[in-house]
Structures are given as C-alpha cells and as structure tokens.
Amino acid sequence: MSSISPKLVKHIAKLANLPLSAGQINKFSSQLSNVLDFMGQLSKLKIDPKKASPHLDLTNVTREDKIDTSRILTQKQALSQARKTHQGYFLVKAIFS
Amino acid sequence: MKLQPTIGLEIHVELKTRSKMFCGCPAEHFAKPANSQTCPVCLGLPGALPVPNRLAIDWAIMIGLALDCQVNLKSTFDRKHYFYPDLAKGFQITQYDDPFSFKGQLKLESGKVIRITRVHLEEDTGKLLHKTIDGHKLTLVDFNRSGVPLVEIVTEPDISSGEEAKEFLKKLRDILRSLGVSDCDMEKGSMRLEPNISWSLSADKLADYKVEIKNLNSFRFAQAGIDYELKRQKALLDKGEMPVQETRGYQPATKATFSQRVKETAADYRYFPEPDIPPIVLTKAYVENLRKQLPQLPEIVVQELVKDFHLSLSTAQLLVKDPLKLAYFIQYNRQIDAQTLANLIVNKKIDLSHPPQLKTTTETVDPKIIDQVLKENKDVVVKYKAGKTSVMGFLVGQVMRQTRGQVDPKLASQELLKRLQGPALKS
Numbered sequence: 169m170s171s172i173s174p175k176l177v178k179h180i181a182k183l184a185n186l187p188l189s190a191g192q193i194n195k196f197s198s199q200l201s202n203v204l205d206f207m208g209q210l211s212k213l214k215i216d217p218k219k220a221s222p223h224l225d226l227t228n229v230t231r232e233d234k235i236d237t238s239r240i241l242t243q244k245q246a247l248s249q250a251r252k253t254h255q256g257y258f259l260v261k262a263i264f265s
Numbered sequence: 266m267k268l269q270p271t272i273g274l275e276i277h278v279e280l281k282t283r284s285k286m287f288c289g290c291p292a293e294h295f296a297k298p299a300n301s302q303t304c305p306v307c308l309g310l311p312g313a314l315p316v317p318n319r320l321a322i323d324w325a326i327m328i329g330l331a332l333d334c335q336v337n338l339k340s341t342f343d344r345k346h347y348f349y350p351d352l353a354k355g356f357q358i359t360q361y362d363d364p365f366s367f368k369g370q371l372k373l374e375s376g377k378v379i380r381i382t383r384v385h386l387e388e389d390t391g392k393l394l395h396k397t398i399d400g401h402k403l404t405l406v407d408f409n410r411s412g413v414p415l416v417e418i419v420t421e422p423d424i425s426s427g428e429e430a431k432e433f434l435k436k437l438r439d440i441l442r443s444l445g446v447s448d449c450d451m452e453k454g455s456m457r458l459e460p461n462i463s464w465s466l467s468a469d470k471l472a473d474y475k476v477e478i479k480n481l482n483s484f485r486f487a488q489a490g491i492d493y494e495l496k497r498q499k500a501l502l503d504k505g506e507m508p509v510q511e512t513r514g515y516q517p518a519t520k521a522t523f524s525q526r527v528k529e530t531a532a533d534y535r536y537f538p539e540p541d542i543p544p545i546v547l548t549k550a551y552v553e554n555l556r557k558q559l560p561q562l563p564e565i566v567v568q569e570l571v572k573d574f575h576l577s578l579s580t581a582q583l584l585v586k587d588p589l590k591l592a593y594f595i596q597y598n599r600q601i602d603a604q605t606l607a608n609l610i611v612n613k614k615i616d617l618s619h620p621p622q623l624k625t626t627t628e629t630v631d632p633k634i635i636d637q638v639l640k641e642n643k644d645v646v647v648k649y650k651a652g653k654t655s656v657m658g659f660l661v662g663q664v665m666r667q668t669r670g671q672v673d674p675k676l677a678s679q680e681l682l683k684r685l686q687g688p689a690l691k692s
Contacts, residue, residue, distance in 0.1 A: 183533055185348040226543035233282045233320035236289025239304040246300045246308060246408070254398065254405060256299035260350045262395060262402035 172200040268502065270495050271465035271472070272430055273382075273422035276437065277415055278328075278447045279389060279455040280321050285412040286388045287315030287358065287542075294392075294409040295453050307388075307412030309354030315541055317342070321414035322365070322545060324446040325386040327555050328416055329366025331440050331562065332381045336366045336552045342386075342539040350406050351390040359387035359417075361536040365545075371420075371436060379433050380421035389413040416447075422461070422468045427488035427495075430460060434484050439563040439586055451482045458487050462494045464502055474510040478522055481515050490515040494522050566591070574603035583611045593617050602662030605670050630664065630672050630680045638663045639684060649685055657681065 174197045181188045181196075188196070243256050252259040285292050288306035305313035326336055343361040364385030370378050389412065394405040418437070424430050438449045438456065449456040458481045463472040476494055481487045493515075498508045513522040561569075563585045570581035584591050590610050598606055601621055609615040638660060639646055645656050657678060664677040 179533070183346070183348075183535070222538045222540045223543045227546040229316060229543050230319040230322065230545070231289070231316045233284050233318050234289060235284045235291050236304075239288070239306075240290055241303055241305075241308070243298060243301045246303045254403070256301075257394070257405035257407055258300070258350075260404050260406060263350065263393065263404050 172197050172204065268464040268466065268472075270425045271422045271463050271468060272424035272426075272491060273461050274418075274420045274424065274430060274433065275459040275461070276418045276434070277389075277457040277459075278418070278441060278449060280324050280414040280416060280446055281448055281455075282318055282321050282324070282414055284318060286318050286321055286386070286414040287412055288313075290412065292413045294413060297409050299405075299407040300409060302409045303411065307353075308408055309352075309411075315358060315539075317542060317545070318414060321386060323555055324414075324444070325365045325384065325416050326547075326552065327444055327559060328418070328441065328446065329369060329384040330552075330556050331444060331559055332366075332369035332371055332384060332418070332437075334366035334369030334381055334384055336547070337363050338547050338549070338552070339363060340365050340545045340547075342542045343536045344539050346535045349390075350404055351393050351411075353391065353408060353411060357387060357390065358539055358542070360385035362538075363544075371433060371440075373429060373432050373436070377423075377429070379423045379429075382419040382421050384416060384418050387415050387417060389415040422463075422465070422471065424460075427491035430491050431484045431488040434458060434487060436563075442586070442588060443560050443563050443566075445560075445588060451484075454482070457482075458484075460487060460491050460494075462491055462498070463508075464495070464498055474508050476508060476510065476522075477512045478515055479512055479525070486515055486517055489517075489520050490522055493520060497522065570607075574598065574607070576604060576607050580604075580607050580611050589617055597621050599658065601670065601674065602665045605662070605666050609670065630668070630677055632680075634664060634667045635677075635680050635684055638667060638681075646685065 174193045177188070177193045177197045177200065181193070247253045247256070247258065250258050280292070282292050284290065285307055288304050290302045290304050290307055291297075294302060306315050329336055340360065340363045342358050344356040345359050345361065346356040348355060364383045366385075367381075367383040369381035369384070371381060372378055389410050391406050391408040391411040394407070396403055396405060420433070424433060441447050441449050441456075447455055451457070459477055459479055460481070461475045461477045463475040465472040476498065478487075478490045478494060481490055494513070501508050509524075512525050514525045515522050560566075566585050567578070567581045570576045570584060571578055576584070584594055584607060593615075594603075594607055594610055597620060600606075606615075606621065609621070610617070615621055642660065642663060645659060648656050649660075660681050661674050661677050664672065664681065665674060668677075
C-alpha cells in the first residue's frame with residue numbers, strides 16, 4: 169500500500185504550479201495512493217529492463233544548420249494566444265516583487 | 266583540518282550557429298524586434314517536433330574534445346521541468362544522464378589542473394525584462410532567444426580564488442573563440458558565468474552549503490564577486506554560523522553580493538528522457554574526425570609565435586585572442602617584418618579587411634639605415650652573396666623595422682639590391 173502524504177501532494181502541486189485547497193490536498197492524497205497501488209501491479213510482471221526505451225529503434229534524427237523561414241511566425245501570430253502583451257512582448261506579473 | 270576556498274564554475278555559452286537548436290529559426294537574436302523569430306517549436310506550442318541541429322552537436326563535442334574530455338558515443342536529451350515565464354514549454358530540453366562529453370581538464374599557467382565535470386548541450390530560454398508600467402511591476406518576455414543552442418560547461422570545485430577563476434575563464438574563452446563556435450561576448454550574454462562558492466575541507470569533501478552567484482557579466486566582476494563572497498562566508502564561519510545555501514546577485518557599484526529571493530526550491534526538476542528526440546549514436550571514427558578539425562590550442566599557438574617570429578609574449582597573446590587578427594598575421598607575415606606587422610595589428614593601426622598597405626611617407630630610404638642594416642647582419646649578407654637570395658625578405662624586414670614601417674618595402678628592396686650588387690661594404 170503506497171502512501172502519498174498530504175505534505176508530498178503539496179510539494180508536487182507546487183512543482184506542477186497548481187493551486188490546491190486543503191480539502192483537495194487530502195482528497196488527492198488518497199487518490200494518488202490508490203493510483204500508485206494500481207500501477208504497482210505492473211511490477212509483478214517479468215519485464216526485461218534492458219529493453220525499456222522511450223525511443224523505439226530510431227537514432228540520429230538531426231537537421232542541417234539551415235534557417236527555415238517557412239515556419240517562422242510573425243510577431244502578431246506569435247502573440248496571438250497571449251493573455252496580455254506590451255509592445256511586442258508577452259506580459260506577465262513581475263517575477264521579482 | 267583547515268577549511269579552504271572551494272569554487273566550481275558553470276559556464277553557459279551560446280553557439281553561433283545560423284539556426285536554433287531544435288528548429289529552423291535564426292539563432293542570432295541580438296537587437297531583433299521582440300518575438301519576431303519564433304515558430305511552434307521554440308514557442309513550445311503543443312504538437313511541435315524538435316529536431317536537433319547537427320552542427321551544434323558537432324561543436325558541443327569539439328568543445329569537449331578541446332577540454333580533454335571523454336566523449337559519450339551514445340548521448341540522449343532529457344527534459345528538465347520548472348515553471349518560469351522564460352520557459353514556454355514548462356521544461357527545458359537539456360542533457361542529464363548522458364551528456365556529449367565528460368571528465369576533462371584545463372591547466373592553469375601554474376600547472377594546476379582544473380577538472381571539467383561535463384560539457385552538455387541544451388536550449389537557451391526566452392529573455393525577461395523587468396519593468397514598471399503604469400505603476401505595476403511587470404515582466405516582459407521575448408522568445409527570440411528561446412531555443413538558441415547553449416553549451417554548458419561544468420567544472421569540479423578545484424578553483425581556490427577569484428584570480429584563479431578569472432584565469433580559467435579567460436583561457437576557456439580563448440579556446441572557445443579559437444574553435445570559432447561562439448562569440449563569447451559577455452555584454453551580449455553569449456557567455457554567462459555562475460560560480461558556486463564555499464569553504465570546504467577539500468574538493469572531495471564539500472561543505473553542507475554552497476552559494477551560487479548570478480549576473481556576472483565580466484571576468485573582473487567574477488573575480489571580485491568570488492573574493493567578496495569568500496570573505497563574507499569566512500566571517501560567518503568564524504562566528505560559528507553556517508552560511509545559507511542560496512543564490513546571490515552581484516552589484517558592481519558596491520562590489521558586493523546580495524541575497525536574491527529565488528523561488529525555485531532545491532529543485533525537483535523531474536528529469537526524464539526527451540521522448541521526441543532519439544539518441545545520438547556516434548562512431549569512434551566520427552569523433553576522431555571532429556578531433557582532427559580542432560585548431561591548435563591558443564597556448565600552443567602563442568608559444569610558436571614567440572619561438573618562430575620572436576614576438577613578445579604579450580603581443581603573441583593579443584594576436585591569439587582574436588582569430589581574425591591571428592589569421593591576418595599568418596597570411597601576411599612574409600611580406601612585412603613579423604614584429605612590425607604584429608605591432609600594427611595589435612595596436613589597431615592596420616585595416617584587417619585589406620592587405621597591409623604601409624604608409625609610405627618617405628619617398629627615399631635613408632642610406633644610413635641601409636648601411637646599418639647591412640652592418641648588423643653581415644652573416645645574412647654573406648648568405649645573400651653566396652646565392653641565397655631568399656634572405657632578401659629578412660633584410661627588407663629589418664629596414665621596415667628601423668623605419669617603423671614608414672617606407673615602401675619595394676623601395677627598400679631596390680635600395681638594398683643596389684648596395685648588395687654594388688661595391689663591397691666598408692667595414
């Protein structure tokens with residue numbers, strides 16, 4: 169039985185940049201523990217760990233050092249999904265207060 | 266046992282490739298209109314596929330080779346996660362487990378070896394500008410820099426003073442410039458320095474804390490920042506206090522460091538293999554071919570200039586620092602006396618975009634100078650008379666030197682010829 173403590177949930181939430189209420193933290197604490205237990209069943213399978221790879225059989229997929237203007241966005245396009253902009257920049261709340 | 270200053274360096278260098286690390290946007294971003302050089306890949310839009318720049322990989326490996334590193338024949342890229350507005354994707358593509366190279370070294374003049382931990386390749390982040398607009402403190406983000414190839418060089422904590430750090434950094438910069446892979450222009454941010462500093466028992470027995478300094482944009486500031494930090498920490502330790510592990514900024518005006526409230530915790534970056542980029546697998550032959558392309562290391566070139574052309578050490582070092590100047594010197598040192606040419610180049614008295622054209626303020630050569638040169642070089646004159654006409658270049662060079670390059674070399678040559686073919690010299 170895994171146990172994801174409320175403290176750990178809080179830490180993960182911080183890393184994931186998620187604001188959670190105290191009630192949510194407790195709820196997720198038991199839910200995440202259950203999820204881990206469920207996935208934990210996989211460890212009962214016999215798997216050759218050497219074969220685990222995120223990449224299938226591909227290697228060396230690279231490109232030449234060439235400028236590809238066909239995919240460059242205009243400033244207007246680049247900013248089109250931004251909540252706030254200012255003189256061509258994306259605008260966010262100050263990092264240092 | 267006694268505590269000693271223990272300093273490691275992290276150096277970030279932007280490569281001067283044409284295009285970015287994982288997409289075809291231009292890598293040159295200085296003074297370009299904000300957010301005018303982005304695409305779905307470097308903006309981190311969903312579904313975009315990053316494809317590594319082959320030249321950037323070659324250059325990263327060459328940097329490793331120049332620093333005497335071992336090369337990983339199988340390298341992978343990883344994702345490093347953190348939330349910060351300069352990082353559109355929420356993660357940075359970098360290398361964690363298998364960097365391109367590792368375990369190198371760089372020797373200081375004293376013979377002291379600074380070990381290199383690793384040299385890896387990653388993508389630069391966007392640029393942040395902190396401003397107050399209409400009374401609100403805000404941060405502006407420009408992603409033109411996002412995705413520019415960035416090489417990170419990490420040393421072991423083998424450095425023991427600000428001065429040693431400065432020497433190491435200068436040597437490193439000279440090497441990188443001679444490789445032609447980066448401008449290393451600190452004002453433009455293409456070379457960035459982050460020392461981490463503590464008082465420890467030894468490089469292998471580190472203290473329980475370390476302090477990192479950011480925002481150092483010159484070697485002088487790096488040296489001063491390190492020295493300040495060592496003093497500050499020593500004072501605390503002497504009082505029995507443990508310095509706080511933190512990131513500090515450096516203020517040139519006060520030559521002091523100050524605590525920065527940095528929000529990232531002792532980072533849980535959740536590294537994992539970048540699933541979109543298959544591993545880079547190299548053959549030994551491929552790596553050896555890159556090694557062959559390495560230019561001679563600056564130190565060796567300096568030694569050769571001093572030995573072959575009798576340049577002063579400082580002149581040779583100044584030439585080697587700038588690949589353009591060095592190339593010019595190598596191309597034209599047969600036409601003009603090497604020392605004269607080197608001085609003209611170093612003192613910026615010559616236009617590097619044209620072959621050397623010396624000011625010919627004098628239409629004639631003072632016969633006394635010709636006399637003097639011939640007298641001082643009797644052995645050379647003997648060689649000339651014995652049929653070794655190639656020594657003429659040397660004699661012309663001597664005349665050029667005596668006249669500080671104020672005469673036309675052709676004229677000097679004519680005058681010398683007249684004398685050499687004329688009556689024998691009176692001794």
